[in-house]
Amino acid sequence: MDEIAVIDETARNDISDVALLRGLGAVRIRRLAAAVTGTGTGRHDRPALLSANALILAAAAIDADPAFARTSLAELCFDAGRILALLAALERCGAARPATARPVADTGDLPPAGALVYALPGQPFALSRSQIVDALAFVHFLLVADAAAQIGEVTAVLDAVDPADGDSAGRTTRALARIAYDYRKRHFPQHDLLRRHGRLLDALGGTGRKDDPNTRSARFSDAEILAAWTAEIAAGERSLFETVVRTCVALERALQSPRMADGDRAEKAYSDFADPTSLDRPHQLWDDYTDDDDAPTPQDWLRAVPEHPNVLTGPERDRLATLFGLDPVHRDRRLTALRALAFGAEQKRLAGRHGRLGALAPDEIGGDDYAAVLRQLDEDVRHLGNVAVSIVEAGDGPHRDGLPRAQRIRRRGFDLPPEAFAAALRPAMTAIAGLLSETREFARAAARHAAAYPADRPVFTAAFQSLYARPESQNDRESV
Amino acid sequence: MIANPSDGGPAPAADVESQLLAEAVIDSLARNPAPNPPPLDHAALWRHARRRAGDVVDLSTARRLREDPVARNVLGRMIAARAMACSPMAYAAADATAATRMIGVYAVELLPAGDDGIAALVIEVPAGAPAPAALRAEWLGASVVLDLPPPQEGLIELFFAPAAPGSAEAVAVLGEPTALIALE
Numbered sequence: 001m002d003e004i005a006v007i008d009e010t011a012r013n014d015i016s017d018v019a020l021l022r023g024l025g026a027v028r029i030r031r032l033a034a035a036v037t038g039t040g041t042g043r044h045d046r047p048a049l050l051s052a053n054a055l056i057l058a059a060a061a062i063d064a065d066p067a068f069a070r071t072s073l074a075e076l077c078f079d080a081g082r083i084l085a086l087l088a089a090l091e092r093c094g095a096a097r098p099a100t101a102r103p104v105a106d107t108g109d110l111p112p113a114g115a116l117v118y119a120l121p122g123q124p125f126a127l128s129r130s131q132i133v134d135a136l137a138f139v140h141f142l143l144v145a146d147a148a149a150q151i152g153e154v155t156a157v158l159d160a161v162d163p164a165d166g167d168s169a170g171r172t173t174r175a176l177a178r179i180a181y182d183y184r185k186r187h188f189p190q191h192d193l194l195r196r197h198g199r200l201l202d203a204l205g206g207t208g209r210k211d212d213p214n215t216r217s218a219r220f221s222d223a224e225i226l227a228a229w230t231a232e233i234a235a236g237e238r239s240l241f242e243t244v245v246r247t248c249v250a251l252e253r254a255l256q257s258p259r260m261a262d263g264d265r266a267e268k269a270y271s272d273f274a275d276p277t278s279l280d281r282p283h284q285l286w287d288d289y290t291d292d293d294d295a296p297t298p299q300d301w302l303r304a305v306p307e308h309p310n311v312l313t314g315p316e317r318d319r320l321a322t323l324f325g326l327d328p329v330h331r332d333r334r335l336t337a338l339r340a341l342a343f344g345a346e347q348k349r350l351a352g353r354h355g356r357l358g359a360l361a362p363d364e365i366g367g368d369d370y371a372a373v374l375r376q377l378d379e380d381v382r383h384l385g386n387v388a389v390s391i392v393e394a395g396d397g398p399h400r401d402g403l404p405r406a407q408r409i410r411r412r413g414f415d416l417p418p419e420a421f422a423a424a425l426r427p428a429m430t431a432i433a434g435l436l437s438e439t440r441e442f443a444r445a446a447a448r449h450a451a452a453y454p455a456d457r458p459v460f461t462a463a464f465q466s467l468y469a470r471p472e473s474q475n476d477r478e479s480v
Numbered sequence: 481m482i483a484n485p486s487d488g489g490p491a492p493a494a495d496v497e498s499q500l501l502a503e504a505v506i507d508s509l510a511r512n513p514a515p516n517p518p519p520l521d522h523a524a525l526w527r528h529a530r531r532r533a534g535d536v537v538d539l540s541t542a543r544r545l546r547e548d549p550v551a552r553n554v555l556g557r558m559i560a561a562r563a564m565a566c567s568p569m570a571y572a573a574a575d576a577t578a579a580t581r582m583i584g585v586y587a588v589e590l591l592p593a594g595d596d597g598i599a600a601l602v603i604e605v606p607a608g609a610p611a612p613a614a615l616r617a618e619w620l621g622a623s624v625v626l627d628l629p630p631p632q633e634g635l636i637e638l639f640f641a642p643a644a645p646g647s648a649e650a651v652a653v654l655g656e657p658t659a660l661i662a663l664e
Contacts, residue, residue, distance in 0.1 A: 030506075
């Protein structure tokens with residue numbers, strides 16, 4: 001079977017070694033595989049969350065019980081035979097209670113009535129026995145995967161587990177999730193894409209669009225795109241808003257593609273997007289469904305504008321690239337384009353800073369007012385118009401009927417002699433004129449959405465806060 | 481094509497990977513419940529890596545280490561994860577008189593037995609570096625753990641009298657250029 005080729009031999013052997021050593025049954029093997037690939041139900045860092053809480057319990061038992069004197073956490077994780085002793089030790093030191101509260105993960109095997117769940121006083125979650133067994137198997141796997149290639153990192157995380165420290169669970173969760181993510185990146189490079197697209201397709205397909213012939217050709221609305229993005233964020237993803245917009249547009253192009261004009265095009269499009277082999281090249285997929293005609297797009301125009309003379313500054317170019325990069329959204333869903341300009345750009349900035357500096361203070365998170373974005377675009381329109389007039393003047397002399405006089409532009413290359421200036425920019429004239437009219441049209445038509453800002457702002461800031469503004473950034477950085 | 485969009489929405493594409501992985505593992509375990517060689521016993525290997533001076537070596541672990549390069553590799557990483565410095569190979573190949581290597585910032589030299597039959601191990605501890613308290617050496621299942629005395633004037637010196645139990649083996653392992661040596 002072709003699909004088996006997707007499976008990584010090393011990962012399979014590592015899982016089956018752990019399964020044999022720990023005597024795991026088929027159900028547990030499935031859960032371990034889901035934890036390793038990060039495809040279990042719920043948040044993808046849940047195996048790390050479970051493991052962090054189980055490790056805190058184990059560390060508390062080691063501290064409290066003489067039977068575990070001189071035992072390290074790593075040793076305990078390797079030795080499945082001591083789990084019963086560990087549970088007994090937890091019961092002795094009062095960390096067990098009958099199951100009443102819901103355990104951390106509803107993995108489908110809620111403990112039977114009267115069974116014990118385990119939690120330290122003050123720990124936010126109680127774990128069932130079964131979850132502790134799963135969690136320690138997962139840590140065992142991380143320790144020994146790839147001939148123990150990551151054992152140094154994992155033991156460093158285990159050393160830092162401190163049951164007395166309330167923040168330890170959060171820190172351990174993030175550190176383990178990072179190690180697991182590195183492993184997945186090495187072994188299942190397509191997997192991250194698969195996971196995101198799968199959920200996105202669920203979010204978009206869930207509206208009944210696929211089966212309803214009337215909506216098949218319709219576009220994803222502004223609200224649907226925003227809802228798909230917030231669903232991603234709520235599911236623990238870190239997707240950029242722009243990426244989600246892009247996927248939505250590619251999917252709807254796919255649905256409308258003339259190549260699939262007969263009958264089952266929606267099915268074909270959905271399965272193209274769900275097919276793992278087509279997803280390892282998202283850009284190609286995007287191109288497959290977007291390059292249907294040869295007419296120049298605003299992006300082509302933007303590329304045709306030369307850098308010398310310096311017609312567009314970096315920020316101007318970035319702004320227009322964001323706007324037109326999501327073609328055709330700037331024509332038919334201007335609110336989404338405004339959101340991408342105001343908050344998408346802000347998200348990129350935050351993600352970059354978060355990557356460099358760790359979590360950010362809540363008040364560093366914002367986003368431009370739509371009115372301010374539109375003012376900047378008006379400014380760009382005015383500037384492009386001025387450039388266009390300058391080119392005409394440089395070529396044909398200053399006195400043309402009906403044209404305003406060009407204002408002096410102080411940028412690199414604009415002080416060339418008129419002939420050289422005209423020669424340099426004349427080939428880009430069509431592109432500049434095209435950009436000018438597209439941008440003017442967008443700014444004019446998008447103005448009526450400026451009032452949506454007060455309603456959008458809390459949605460985006462809440463999402464950004466949850467992504468980038470975590471507390472205790474200090475400790476987090478140390479544990480990296 | 482894995483996806484069948486006509487039943488219950490787009491296929492949960494993300495789950496395909498773990499499903500297949502789990503099925504492949506379950507399948508291979510069902511077909512071959514006792515693989516040969518058996519899986520590495522990580523717990524035993526870890527106990528070996530954390531052995532203290534004077535603890536006996538588990539015979540089956542030693543045999544596995546002798547025969548299985550993967551096991552040696554895993555053991556090396558386990559030791560390295562806990563060591564302050566670790567080196568899998570002599571810095572320069574052993575010459576007629578001495579085997580020298582740099583382990584982290586520490587220069588480790590084995591002076592072979594002279595006329596008196598006493599071999600010596602000398603570890604140079606640079607000023608400011610923490611003094612290691614133990615040394616582990618592993619070579620093809622032969623294994624040595626030594627408690628180190630505190631350094632005197634930047635040098636840790638250890639002497640191996642031929643009559644002392646275990647000293648011949650220690651000298652043999654330490655003198656092996658491809659032995660893994662770690663300081664803790």
